[in-house]
Amino acid sequence: MKNTLSRGLTNLLPMVLSLWLFWSLFISLDGLGHLLLDIVELDNTFVGAGFILVAVLVFISGLLFSFSPFAWLYGWLEQQLMKFPLFKSVYGSIRDIAGLMKRDGKPKNQKTVLIKQANGGYVVGFIMNQTAPKPLTDALPEGEWVPVLFQLSYQMAGVTSLVKREDLIEVDWSFEDAMRFNLTAGISAKSITAVNDKKAIKTANSEQDAPADKPQ
Template sequence: MKAFAKNFLNGIVTIVPIILVIFVVYKVFEFLDSILGNAFRSVLKDAYIPGMGLLATLALITLLGWLSGQYISGKIVRLVDYLLDRIPIVKSLYSVIKDTINSFIGEKKSFSKVALVHMPGTSMKVMGFITSEYVEELADPLKDHIAVYVPQTFQVAGITVLVPRRDVEILDVKPEEAMKFILSGGVTSNGKQNGMVE
């Protein structure tokens, strides 16, 4: 019975991460394929091949990226950007989405610096990512503060804290490694352990 339980737990440790990754990749593929795929399906019907919608979406995004760099079409894109930035309610949503995407893949990437925040009055430290080194435009008292995003463990959520510069230490750690460490609750720091039950 003990051997059965051990093998069962090892099976869970081995197969569940694989199944979850395949499931997530499949759902992402399904979503991206459906953006233009639904239109293709209604026209092509049985001739539709899964993935055509995804390829068309990638091609369209690339084409729009190229057009945004051209003179005339670029002016149109900037005009749409300007209008979305002026419409009440819409501008808040638009700016959040735009800034978030820019922080990950834009020229001025956030999450590129891993920070260790010293908790005042304790020896505890919190790991996060510097998202802005200049927050004084929000209010004068924040002149010597920076914004640090602290992800929450075991979920895709977090909080942004404004911390005095003196309480923040920049770590020489890859952002991807730091994110894995935080989201896993420190489990990934176990190095080369494979999680097998002895």
Template sequence: MNGILTIVPIGLVVYVVVQSFRFFDSLLGNSLHEKLGDVYVPGFGILLTIVLITLVGWLTTYWFSAQLIGIVESILQRIPFVKTLYKVIRETIESFVGEKKSFSKVALVTMPNNPMKMLGFITTEDVAKLGDELSDHVAIYVPQTFQVAGLTFLVPKEHVQILDITPEEAMRFILSGGVSGS
């Protein structure tokens, strides 16, 4: 039993890291491997991907390239479906690494007429734009245990209590089904 408890977590972490490495290396690595043949070194694709992402980020700080990226964004925002997909992806990424982080408040939701409670993250404190009857609600994202999925609930504010724990502790607790992070 101790062997399983030791090997399985290590094996799963190694597997996820290797698969992630292969995926990111293949973004540019596959075409580089075709052109370079035996000279190609595994990892060069991920290195080049990181360099390109950094270069684009650096270029966006300058007027000309910021204008060029603005033009590309305006084109994407005019195409049906693509504009919705682009907006969702951009806002999701900004919520994790941008200035306005979404998962900054951990919430404990009391279920009405039920002793059960639900742990989640306040993503939006003003949902009145969805309807006047929701002016006293907040949006709470509840991740699902053992998955990278979740549900968003609109919960009356009186049923929400902000907890004094870090989002990382709460996410670890939720994703592990309460086994970790307690």
């Protein structure tokens, strides 16, 4: 009985929570769209019309940002608002997080690395940028220092440390899979399976490419 309930909860809970989260997001955006429709006195609409309106507006804004005059105007407005300390802190954090979501067409600076600890163990970290800020490098001893993020399990927070590049071990592991591994403290079976599958494919390819032994 206990195992059956546990198995049902384990399988249903992620699906239910995900659907609830996306449904809540849909309702919120739909409500925002209906507020815009009410402004132009189009209140007799179906459920989802507000969501469609918001999606269309976001798409149009994406097209506008491809034009230099609009992008320049938005950049100027952004610089003016960034003069306010509180807005700068909140907006800057949200913008940086949103920047992590847009990875297509950009060099992927976020690399997975291992850092050896004093007790002989290793910690999974992420190179978030290839260079550290100049005020920090000026204060640190000579060497090539890079900012490395150590993700804390079960939360988005983490600790950023400056580590010498020569002390890093780069890992052939995608940022997304390694992040999932860290966030779930290694419980995520998907990230582990992805790594094992990749190793198996590499091993199979190396065996195929290896020259066959000559008959004696």
